[in-house]
Amino acid sequence: MKDSMACFNQIGYIEEKRIDRFAVNIHFPCGVVTSDQLEFIAEVARQFGEGTVRITLKQGIEITGIPANELQAAHRELARGGLTIAPAGRYIDAIVSCCGAQNCCNGLMPTQPLADRILKKWQQVELPNRITIAIAGCPNACTAPLLADIGVIGVAMPEPRGMPRGHSPTERFECPEGAISYSNGEAVWKQDLCTYCGQCIDFCDLGGWKLAKKGFAVYLGGQLGRHPRLGTKAAEFLSEDETAALINRALDAYRQGANPGEKFADFIQKFGIEKLK
Template identity: 30%
Template sequence: MAEKTINYNRLKQGGFLRQRQQEDLFSIRLRIVGGQLNAEQLRALADASEKYGRGEVHITARQGLEISYIPFEDADTLLDELEERGVRQGTCGPRVRGIVACQGNRICPRGLIDSEDIAKKIDDRYFARELPGKFKFGVTGCPASCMKAQENDLGVMGGLEPEWVEDNCNYCTLCQTACPADAIRVENKTLHYDREKCILCGQCRMICPKDAWAISKEGYTVYVGGKVGRYPRFGVKLVELIDEETLFNVIERSLEFFNNEADPGERFGDTIQRVGFEEFKTFVLE
């Protein structure tokens, strides 16, 4: 009987990473959205790693999980058991990867958007979509950018543009102290707000005891073309404070542009640079 040939490219599509120890041992990448797992999923991972591997689970740099030392012959059974308990298979290669996100305004006092909700919606619509190259999303709740929106192919950041309500202000200078961008200056019962300096973090509004800062506009700011690795690139701001419907239109058009214009294996930022940012921006926002 002929020995079965392992199709490594096909396995990589499903999140299988061949280990260096021997050709039939794999590290299996799992689909985790925004780093969120419940207790049952954690128990399932522990059980699977002990039953089929060496009792180890690796946390990746992008909030993913991998169980290593899995013999190829046990992979299907392991995945079936994990799926029954709510843990799904991941992916690698030229396609949309796992979505990373902070906890956003569900947990963090500084969060301006529900990062987990947006990450789940992106995952539901785009996870593992085939593209010319790998594509990574990051969702961060505010301009502190804990999830490094500017280092992803497409980064989503929550933002809030404040509006000063003069009648409520007692000129206590708390907002001036809290502003990380020196966009607010209070002196002689006068307040100066510099919109050009403002980073849209909303700290002035959060700290004000007199409701002297209202919301002028809030939403999602999008960065494109970021990456790390051997040749890192900082993402460029594409659009600021858009609503959710517009956000997903921007995402859809960005992926369409990448699919149409990219060379095989090329990253999104390299495609944008080669074609031209203005041409890309026109295509997405027209």
């Protein structure tokens, strides 16, 4: 029985607390799922499980309560529908992504192309331990990238043009971070307070701010769990190509240099981010 359970867990089935019951976690890159897929999953849940599903923290869908003797049949049915069971073992656990500049009003950078690019290269590559990657299209960071092994955030740097004289204070952009002040009709930018959210660039039509540059900021070594820590900024204002290259270097170094079972956050702290730049 233990051998059977080990085999089930290796495939990606999750043993539940109840005897002889398992859950199946279906992976959706960037959390994007079609209405047809939702209907198909509902039918599989009714046929092989208890008719219920659970939305996971990593943008997957988990079908619960599947008896052990129905797992293979459920697996075949999911494969017939083109659905992928989230891998077990030492692989990329998930790439959690917001909708980014494609759909979100706050989004500064497109997120899904980068996520697809990373998955295509690394999804089937075994690593020393599981890896979580989180991508956010803006500094609101709704996917919690600072707490992921690898976190990516879209950022935009403003460039002050100077506030045209004669405009009333109600027309001036009030920065929520206090990074902008006004003196004698001129805008003053405090870069150390700026989060690079880009809101001042989009504000009204006064022309007081323009885009200097934008791109991705990359953070390495964050983690949740019993000993959470924030990731360390490795670089910022990178293009998609530069971001993918940095992530590839980090994962290559981890795959080749970490001990089996060593967490990415522990390895990066020991290895040193400077070596990846």
